[in-house]
Amino acid sequence: VLGCGTRVVRRAWFDGAWRRTGYYCTLRAFKSGHNARAVLVAYRWARGVEAADPLAVITSTIVSANVHAIKLLTSRRAGLPAYLDAGGIVTFSAVARALRNPLPPSLVLARATVADATALRAFYDDPDGMQPLFPALADPLPPGLDWSDFVLVREKGSGEIVAAAALWDQSAHRQVHVVDYSTGLRLLRPLVNLASAVQGLPRLPAPGNDFAFRYLAFRKVRAGDAAAFRTLLAGAGAALRPTESPSFSLH
Numbered sequence: 001v002l003g004c005g006t007r008v009v010r011r012a013w014f015d016g017a018w019r020r021t022g023y024y025c026t027l028r029a030f031k032s033g034h035n036a037r038a039v040l041v042a043y044r045w046a047r048g049v050e051a052a053d054p055l056a057v058i059t060s061t062i063v064s065a066n067v068h069a070i071k072l073l074t075s076r077r078a079g080l081p082a083y084l085d086a087g088g089i090v091t092f093s094a095v096a097r098a099l100r101n102p103l104p105p106s107l108v109l110a111r112a113t114v115a116d117a118t119a120l121r122a123f124y125d126d127p128d129g130m131q132p133l134f135p136a137l138a139d140p141l142p143p144g145l146d147w148s149d150f151v152l153v154r155e156k157g158s159g160e161i162v163a164a165a166a167l168w169d170q171s172a173h174r175q176v177h178v179v180d181y182s183t184g185l186r187l188l189r190p191l192v193n194l195a196s197a198v199q200g201l202p203r204l205p206a207p208g209n210d211f212a213f214r215y216l217a218f219r220k221v222r223a224g225d226a227a228a229f230r231t232l233l234a235g236a237g238a239a240l241r242p243t244e245s246p247s248f249s250l251h
Contacts, residue, residue, distance in 0.1 A: 003028055003030055003039065004026065004028050005024060005027040006024070006025050006027075007022060008022065008023040008024075009021070009023075010022075010023060014057055015057075020055050020056060021055055021057050021059070022050075022058035027042075027073075039080070040079045043079045043081065047079070059086065087251055089251055090250055091247060091248070091249040092248055095202060095243075095245060096236070096244045096245065097237060099233045099234055100234055100238055101230060101231075101237075105156070107154070107155065107227065109151065109153060109235040109238070111148055111151060111239065112147045112148065112149075112150035113147055116150070120150065120152075120164060144170065144172055144173075145166055145168050145217075149168060149169075150165070150167075151164065151167065151232060152164050152235075162222040162225055162228040163220065163231065163232040164218070165216045165217065165218060165219040166217045167215075167217075167236055168216075170215050170217075171210070171212070175210045176211040176213060177211075178204075178205050178206070178211060180207050185204075189204050189206075200242050211245075212245070213244070213245045213246065213247045214240060214244060215246075215247055216246050216248035219232070
């Protein structure tokens with residue numbers, strides 16, 4: 001085996017409608033010296049797949065530090081697609097208690113219940129949100145996700161939902177695995193963990209272990225409402241234990 005990759009087909013809002021879109025991910029080339037050849041062969045095969053099952057758009061994510069992959073995949077060499085730069089995605093991780101902020105008097109925080117299902121689905125079906133590509137809520141919800149995992153921000157008085165997100169424990173199918181630390185952090189880790197224990201903060205796991213986090217998924221905010229987004233983050237911080245780490249990504 002010289003490499004592997006995944007073609008994910010998912011429903012997303014694109015060009016004014018819900019469409020079937022593609023996502024190419026987990027691209028790995030295993031054998032040194034064969035990376036380019038394996039990638040070219042894989043993408044030639046993928047062209048046939050796309051011709052038989054055409055999708056509205058296909059996206060990929062490449063880590064910015066992976067200069068070799070960026071140069072190879074965007075080189076437009078024989079058989080490679082013409083990738084267009086859609087911008088950067090930054091992933092944030094924070095200590096839960098760092099997100100806890102005073103709430104604006106016009107907004108109310110709440111945890112969702114089954115009774116909120118209809119209103120939540122209507123909120124996500126409306127394409128006018130902060131994220132241009134947000135996922136629709138599946139029915140039933142994905143494994144490991146419950147209605148009580150959703151944090152809601154409502155307008156006081158009208159009760160209208162202006163922001164929502166789910167604190168999704170994805171550890172069953174998605175992990176952040178610690179391979180190693182930089183030399184300085186490796187030496188300082190015992191002291192960092194001692195200080196973290198005193199302050200009630202998350203500890204840095206030993207190499208070979210996973211980092212525990214909750215992903216702030218299905219994140220949607222009424223367009224242009226920065227106060228609602230800050231309140232949503234505060235709600236996420238309040239819903240987790242002080243030592244837990246929420247994580248989310250922004251375009």
